[in-house]
Amino acid sequence: MKKIEAIIKPFKLDDVKEALTGAGIIGMTVSEVRGFGRQKGHTEMYRGGEYTVDFLPKMKVEVVVSDGLVDKVVALITVAAKTGSIGDGKVFVEPLEEAVRIRTGERGDNAV
Amino acid sequence: MAELESIKRTLPWRIIAALVVACLLAVGGWVFAQDKAAAPAAPAAPAAAPAPPPKPDPGGIATGGIADVTAKEAGKPTLAEIADFAGHNRVSINLMWTLLTGFLVMFMQAGFALAETGFTRAKNVAHTMMMNFMVYAIGMTGYWIMGFALQMGGASPLATLGGTGVLDGEFTISLFGKDFGLWGTKGFFLAGSTYDVGVFALFLFQMVFMDTAATIPTGAMAERWKFSSFVTYGFFISMITYPLFANWVWGGGWLSQLGKNFGLGHGYVDFAGSSVVHMVGGVTALAGAMVLGPRIGKFNKDGSPNPIPGHNLPMAALGCFILAFGWFGFNPGSTLAGGDLRIAVIAVNTMLASASGAIFAMFYMWAKYGKPDPSMMINGMLAGLVAITAPCAFVSSFWAFVIGAFAGVLVCWSVFFIERTMKVDDPVGAISVHGTCGAWGVLSLGIFADGTYGDGFNGVPSTVKGLLYGDPSQLVAQIIGPIVNLCFIFGASWAFFKIYDVVFSMRVSPEVELEGLDVPEMGAHGYPEVHGPATLVHAMGTSAVKPPTMSMAPERSR
Numbered sequence: 029m030k031k032i033e034a035i036i037k038p039f040k041l042d043d044v045k046e047a048l049t050g051a052g053i054i055g056m057t058v059s060e061v062r063g064f065g066r067q068k069g070h071t072e073m074y075r076g077g078e079y080t081v082d083f084l085p086k087m088k089v090e091v092v093v094s095d096g097l098v099d100k101v102v103a104l105i106t107v108a109a110k111t112g113s114i115g116d117g118k119v120f121v122e123p124l125e126e127a128v129r130i131r132t133g134e135r136g137d138n139a140v
Numbered sequence: 141m142a143e144l145e146s147i148k149r150t151l152p153w154r155i156i157a158a159l160v161v162a163c164l165l166a167v168g169g170w171v172f173a174q175d176k177a178a179a180p181a182a183p184a185a186p187a188a189a190p191a192p193p194p195k196p197d198p199g200g201i202a203t204g205g206i207a208d209v210t211a212k213e214a215g216k217p218t219l220a221e222i223a224d225f226a227g228h229n230r231v232s233i234n235l236m237w238t239l240l241t242g243f244l245v246m247f248m249q250a251g252f253a254l255a256e257t258g259f260t261r262a263k264n265v266a267h268t269m270m271m272n273f274m275v276y277a278i279g280m281t282g283y284w285i286m287g288f289a290l291q292m293g294g295a296s297p298l299a300t301l302g303g304t305g306v307l308d309g310e311f312t313i314s315l316f317g318k319d320f321g322l323w324g325t326k327g328f329f330l331a332g333s334t335y336d337v338g339v340f341a342l343f344l345f346q347m348v349f350m351d352t353a354a355t356i357p358t359g360a361m362a363e364r365w366k367f368s369s370f371v372t373y374g375f376f377i378s379m380i381t382y383p384l385f386a387n388w389v390w391g392g393g394w395l396s397q398l399g400k401n402f403g404l405g406h407g408y409v410d411f412a413g414s415s416v417v418h419m420v421g422g423v424t425a426l427a428g429a430m431v432l433g434p435r436i437g438k439f440n441k442d443g444s445p446n447p448i449p450g451h452n453l454p455m456a457a458l459g460c461f462i463l464a465f466g467w468f469g470f471n472p473g474s475t476l477a478g479g480d481l482r483i484a485v486i487a488v489n490t491m492l493a494s495a496s497g498a499i500f501a502m503f504y505m506w507a508k509y510g511k512p513d514p515s516m517m518i519n520g521m522l523a524g525l526v527a528i529t530a531p532c533a534f535v536s537s538f539w540a541f542v543i544g545a546f547a548g549v550l551v552c553w554s555v556f557f558i559e560r561t562m563k564v565d566d567p568v569g570a571i572s573v574h575g576t577c578g579a580w581g582v583l584s585l586g587i588f589a590d591g592t593y594g595d596g597f598n599g600v601p602s603t604v605k606g607l608l609y610g611d612p613s614q615l616v617a618q619i620i621g622p623i624v625n626l627c628f629i630f631g632a633s634w635a636f637f638k639i640y641d642v643v644f645s646m647r648v649s650p651e652v653e654l655e656g657l658d659v660p661e662m663g664a665h666g667y668p669e670v671h672g673p674a675t676l677v678h679a680m681g682t683s684a685v686k687p688p689t690m691s692m693a694p695e696r697s698r
Contacts, residue, residue: 072449073447073509073510073511073513074447074448074449074513074515075447075513075515075516075555075569076505076508076509076513076516076552076555076556077445077446077447078447079446079447079449
């Protein structure tokens with residue numbers, strides 16, 4: 029069981045969701061986040077003055093899958109979220125100890 | 141399934157509703173058919189019916205005639221009765237016009253509220269909005285108590301509003317053998333001899349003008365001003381500074397008499413208030429913003445400014461549009477006469493200057509910074525409107541466009557000068573829009589007034605002409621006006637703010653300013669779901685705070 033965490037461009041969220049649901053992934057959690065990587069921030073103008081926005085808006089997609097699906101899901105996200113320009117984001121994979129489905133009490137892969 | 145269930149449940153009601161609609165249509169059709177049938181039936185029996193049935197007048201041509209003139213013998217008014225009626229009608233039209241345009245100007249309060257709140261940050265919306273809201277109530281009260289009396293107490297006779305003569309008290313001093321009117325002395329609380337329809341119409345119109353001036357500084361001083369200090373200020377400007385300057389220009393005071401007394405054109409002319417309303421507001425804003433100091437984070441240690449973007453551009457743009465709409469009351473209404481057909485020229489000049497102001501601000505920012513800055517386009521339209529307010533009645537459409545265009549660029553220069561050179565923090569650009577462009581407006585009148593209007597204005601025979609049309613002395617009067625405005629309004633306001641600041645302190649603490657003024661000053665968030673405690677944001681969470689019902693409705697399950 030692994031947790032896959034992808035930081036992507038907000039307008040790519042629909043593409044990523046389609047790709048994952050199309051491949052049979054039936055659940056995910058998304059949140060609006062802010063941050064920067066190599067892209068750094070960018071500048072905006074207001075009343076003739078420039079200012080820097082350091083933390084850019086991104087979407088974080090979290091998916092928990094059984095070990096066998098990890099490579100497939102990472103590949104799907106990478107393809108779906110890619111524009112080729114700087115700031116496309118990152119995918120992180122972490123081991124996950126336990127999962128519980130609250131309604132039934134099922135545990136492990138069955139709960140995912 | 142759920143949908144089917146819901147249809148089943150509501151089916152009887154749907155049938156009943158359909159039946160009701162069908163019945164209404166049937167009855168309506170029958171009535172309409174009866175009406176139609178009655179018309180051809182009338183000529184069929186001419187001898188029997190002595191009085192023809194009442195006929196409607198859908199074209200409106202036959203409505204209103206001699207029978208509508210009030211007369212002792214109906215249908216046969218005497219010449220005197222007709223003359224009375226004509227006079228009453230003339231005043232009716234003027235009084236109606238004055239009231240209706242006054243109502244439009246009242247709506248500008250909403251425009252200011254939206255523009256200023258949109259240009260400031262979300263953590264201060266309740267505070268910024270309520271300053272704009274309460275200045276209407278506070279200003280009106282102060283103006284009723286004594287502001288109106290100081291301003292218009294000696295303004296009679298009100299020629300267009302029935303020649304009302306009861307406002308006949310002006311305090312004057314004698315200098316160089318000439319009378320200098322300083323303030324009016326009739327009309328406190330609109331009581332006694334001033335309980336008069338003409339005076340009341342004038343009060344309403346002048347009140348909303350005063351409130352326009354009073355609401356301008358709330359933008360420049362937003363996001364750091366103690367609400368209690370603002371309340372005191374509301375009485376100060378509506379009872380003292382605004383009425384005095386307005387008396388000198390509009391109440392028969394000394395600036396308006398510069399023509400009669402010293403041969404300077406028609407005296408100081410400010411048709412609808414570029415200086416009386418807008419420059420007073422802008423200069424007061426400058427004094428207030430200087431005493432208050434900039435918002436935390438506005439200027440770096442080296443003095444360079446940081447932009448602090450407003451939280452809601454659509455709100456600001458809507459506010460600007462409402463202001464532009466209200467300006468159709470502001471300028472054309474200032475004739476105080478619906479029978480003065482110059483209102484057509486005034487209205488067109490007003491809208492043209494708003495267009496050129498916005499366009500030239502857009503092109504200026506686009507050329508200089510690569511983008512047509514939205515907030516400066518909004519300021520540009522307002523700048524054009526402020527500038528055309530004084531000369532709107534005296535210039536051709538071409539010069540109106542030019543006056544607005546220059547204001548559109550001038551407002552950009554002024555914003556940069558106030559911020560980068562003077563280091564004064566004005567979140568909404570009020571000082572530049574209203575102060576700088578107000579001064580430009582009255583000067584432009586002295587240059588471009590073309591002599592087609594204003595015969596007898598301020599008691600001077602002949603029409604109002606500017607420098608380009610042969611009267612340089614008018615320009616001299618137009619230069620004196622804004623200088624007096626700047627000296628008096630800045631001096632009095634700065635002294636008021638400074639003394640208040642030393643005695644009570646005008647500014648919130650840095651902690652309050654950083655957190656946002658909404659809760660510390662007003663006790664409530666403007667946007668509780670965005671900035672409130674987590675329990676408000678997440679409706680279903682358990683907490684000691686009982687969630688207010690308005691935002692807490694649980695999501696309906698389908």
